[in-house]
Amino acid sequence: MVTRWLGDKKWLFVPAGIFLLIGLFFVLNSSPAYALDESNCLQCHGNAGLTKTDNVGQKVSLYVSEKSINTAAHRYVDCTSCHSAKPHDAAAIPSKESLAQQCGSCHQYEAKLHSQSIHGVQLALGNNEAATCIDCHSADGNPHTIIRTLEYTAPTYKKNIAATCANCHAQEDLMASYGIVEKVYESYMRSFHGKAMELGTYKATELDKATCTNCHGVHDIKAVTDPGSPVAGLDNLSRTCEGCHPGAGVEFAKGFLGHKEASPQNVPAAHYTEIIFSTLLITVVAFGVIIMLLAARKFIANRWKERA
Amino acid sequence: MTTVTRAIPAEKAREEDSITRFDIHQRIQHLFLLLSFVVLVFTGMPMKFAENGVSKWWIGVLGGVEPTRLIHRGAAWVMIVTCVYHVAYLVYNIVVQKKSLTAMVPSKRDFILFIQEIGYFTGLRKEKPRFGRYNWREKFDYWAMFWGIPVMVLSGLVMMFPVFVTNFLPGWVVPVALIAHSDEAMLALTWIVIVHVFFNHFGPGVFPMNPSIFTGKLSRERYMIDHAAEYEKLKG
Numbered sequence: 001m002v003t004r005w006l007g008d009k010k011w012l013f014v015p016a017g018i019f020l021l022i023g024l025f026f027v028l029n030s031s032p033a034y035a036l037d038e039s040n041c042l043q044c045h046g047n048a049g050l051t052k053t054d055n056v057g058q059k060v061s062l063y064v065s066e067k068s069i070n071t072a073a074h075r076y077v078d079c080t081s082c083h084s085a086k087p088h089d090a091a092a093i094p095s096k097e098s099l100a101q102q103c104g105s106c107h108q109y110e111a112k113l114h115s116q117s118i119h120g121v122q123l124a125l126g127n128n129e130a131a132t133c134i135d136c137h138s139a140d141g142n143p144h145t146i147i148r149t150l151e152y153t154a155p156t157y158k159k160n161i162a163a164t165c166a167n168c169h170a171q172e173d174l175m176a177s178y179g180i181v182e183k184v185y186e187s188y189m190r191s192f193h194g195k196a197m198e199l200g201t202y203k204a205t206e207l208d209k210a211t212c213t214n215c216h217g218v219h220d221i222k223a224v225t226d227p228g229s230p231v232a233g234l235d236n237l238s239r240t241c242e243g244c245h246p247g248a249g250v251e252f253a254k255g256f257l258g259h260k261e262a263s264p265q266n267v268p269a270a271h272y273t274e275i276i277f278s279t280l281l282i283t284v285v286a287f288g289v290i291i292m293l294l295a296a297r298k299f300i301a302n303r304w305k306e307r308a
Numbered sequence: 309m310t311t312v313t314r315a316i317p318a319e320k321a322r323e324e325d326s327i328t329r330f331d332i333h334q335r336i337q338h339l340f341l342l343l344s345f346v347v348l349v350f351t352g353m354p355m356k357f358a359e360n361g362v363s364k365w366w367i368g369v370l371g372g373v374e375p376t377r378l379i380h381r382g383a384a385w386v387m388i389v390t391c392v393y394h395v396a397y398l399v400y401n402i403v404v405q406k407k408s409l410t411a412m413v414p415s416k417r418d419f420i421l422f423i424q425e426i427g428y429f430t431g432l433r434k435e436k437p438r439f440g441r442y443n444w445r446e447k448f449d450y451w452a453m454f455w456g457i458p459v460m461v462l463s464g465l466v467m468m469f470p471v472f473v474t475n476f477l478p479g480w481v482v483p484v485a486l487i488a489h490s491d492e493a494m495l496a497l498t499w500i501v502i503v504h505v506f507f508n509h510f511g512p513g514v515f516p517m518n519p520s521i522f523t524g525k526l527s528r529e530r531y532m533i534d535h536a537a538e539y540e541k542l543k544g
Contacts, residue, residue, distance in 0.1 A: 189358075189359065192467075192486075194358075195355060195358035195373075196373050198358050198359065198364070199354070199355065199358050199363070199364060199367045199372070199373040199376070200372055200373050200374075201368075201372050206372060206374065245470070245471050246471070247471045247472075247475075248471050248474070249474065249475070250479075251474040251475070251477075251478060251479040252470065252471055252474040252479055252482075253479065254474075254478065254479030254480065255470070255474065255479035255480060255481070255482035255483055256479075257483055262483065262487075267480050267483055269478075269480040269481075269483075269484050270480055270483040270484050270487060273484045273487045273488055274487050274491075277487060277488055277491035277492065277495075278491060280491070280495065281491050281492075281494055281495045281498075284495055284499060285495065285498045285499065285502070288498065288499050288502045288503040289502055291426075291429075291445075291503060292502050292503055292506045294426065294429035294430060295429050295506070295507070295511075296506070296510075297429070298428065298429040298430075298431070299511065299512050301431075302512065303512070
């Protein structure tokens with residue numbers, strides 16, 4: 001085909017081939033992006049075995065994975081921007097709170113919102129269980145592996161948010177210690193919102209479904225008992241619903257089961273509907289199965305007799 | 309009367325040897341009910357069992373949850389229109405044509421025939437019950453839809469327009485609609501798969517299927533077996 005089209009100009013294959021080879025050389029020889037490392041920290045800290053012994057005699061890893069930092073959101077922010085210009089003089093290993101302050105030196109708006117959130121308030125009280133920046137933004141709680149929210153593998157990518165919250169909020173014992181008895185993750189995944197998210201793709205344009213943060217807030221998450229929470233009380237809740245469901249009123253919000261099972265106290269109509277319909281389902285299906293089995297037995301017996 | 313029921317297969321019915329059982333409207337109504345039902349099941353069940361791997365794969369094949377919902381709603385409208393067609397057909401035949409359509413009306417006789425069939429299946433009775441135009445299972449299937457379809461349509465519409473509905477109905481109708489829709493769907497599906505499919509596809513002499521609802525015709529021989537009482541009446 002190509003030879004016919006080229007006719008007697010077959011020599012054109014030679015420059016075309018050379019062009020292709022040069023192109024291939026550039027494509028295949030291109031190297032991945034490297035993180036900015038102006039002080040060559042990775043020369044030592046890139047070794048997986050690098051550790052030190054702290055003043056209580058515990059081994060602490062000083063390793064920073066070059067592979068993950070090369071794809072991290074802050075790959076072009078030099079190490080010394082977060083660690084001081086003289087990092088080896090650092091007195092202590094960063095705490096959860098000092099880490100959050102470090103992030104806040106650039107991300108001031110988010111830090112302010114977080115400090116007023118239930119997580120931030122708890123953190124300021126010295127509660128190390130409360131979520132801070134790295135708990136949500138890094139898959140392994142490591143500031144060096146934070147990737148941008150729009151990366152589909154990011155723990156804060158919209159489709160992954162529920163699973164990220166579930167890291168803590170699906171731990172029954174942990175939640176019980178804060179008086180949160182609702183199985184929030186499980187009930188979300190069973191809801192319209194959760195199913196739509198679960199069955200949806202990772203396409204950013206198809207993620208217009210509600211996840212935890214759409215109702216509860218993002219950096220400014222408040223306890224549901226806090227009157228400032230967007231889900232506290234039917235008025236706040238219905239206004240939050242209205243954000244996505246134009247015209248939704250208080251009655252619409254009342255249809256929400258509150259992350260709980262329906263019960264005689266919680267939306268009794270749904271509770272009794274469940275009982276009526278499951279009884280109906282079991283009875284009718286059992287009746288059908290009995291009829292079918294009796295008939296099948298008879299039909300087989302008839303066939304058997306016919307053959308004999 | 310012999311107890312052997314596996315007689316002549318339905319599809320072997322010759323033209324002159326068959327009896328017209330369903331008119332063109334009934335056949336069209338069944339066909340569209342069947343098609344919409346199958347589409348509704350194949351789009352509804354993966355949404356019910358969203359956490360299942362097969363559901364996720366299948367919804368991916370359909371192009372995501374939005375196309376799935378769109379197809380589900382489209383099929384629902386086909387089913388609704390089919391039902392309206394059926395009701396209009398009934399009204400036309402009864403009011404305008406002055407026909408008395410009583411064959412489907414349940415009666416005490418159906419209960420007797422039901423007991424007789426159970427007796428026959430369990431071997432307590434030698435003879436197959438002599439059914440009329442419609443046996444008790446057909447009547448059950450038919451009348452169950454007068455419960456099932458309103459439940460599915462109403463609960464479906466509540467979920468389709470939750471904001472509009474809660475303008476004048478209490479908020480609990482939405483979770484109630486989901487429960488009713490989900491359980492009633494399971495009921496319809498399991499009944500159809502277990503009973504309807506068994507008797508109309510795997511019953512004696514009908515495998516792979518009894519095509520009379522599509523062709524409208526049933527062979528004289530099968531009519532004698534399956535609808536003995538009606539057959540005698542037809543012979544006069």
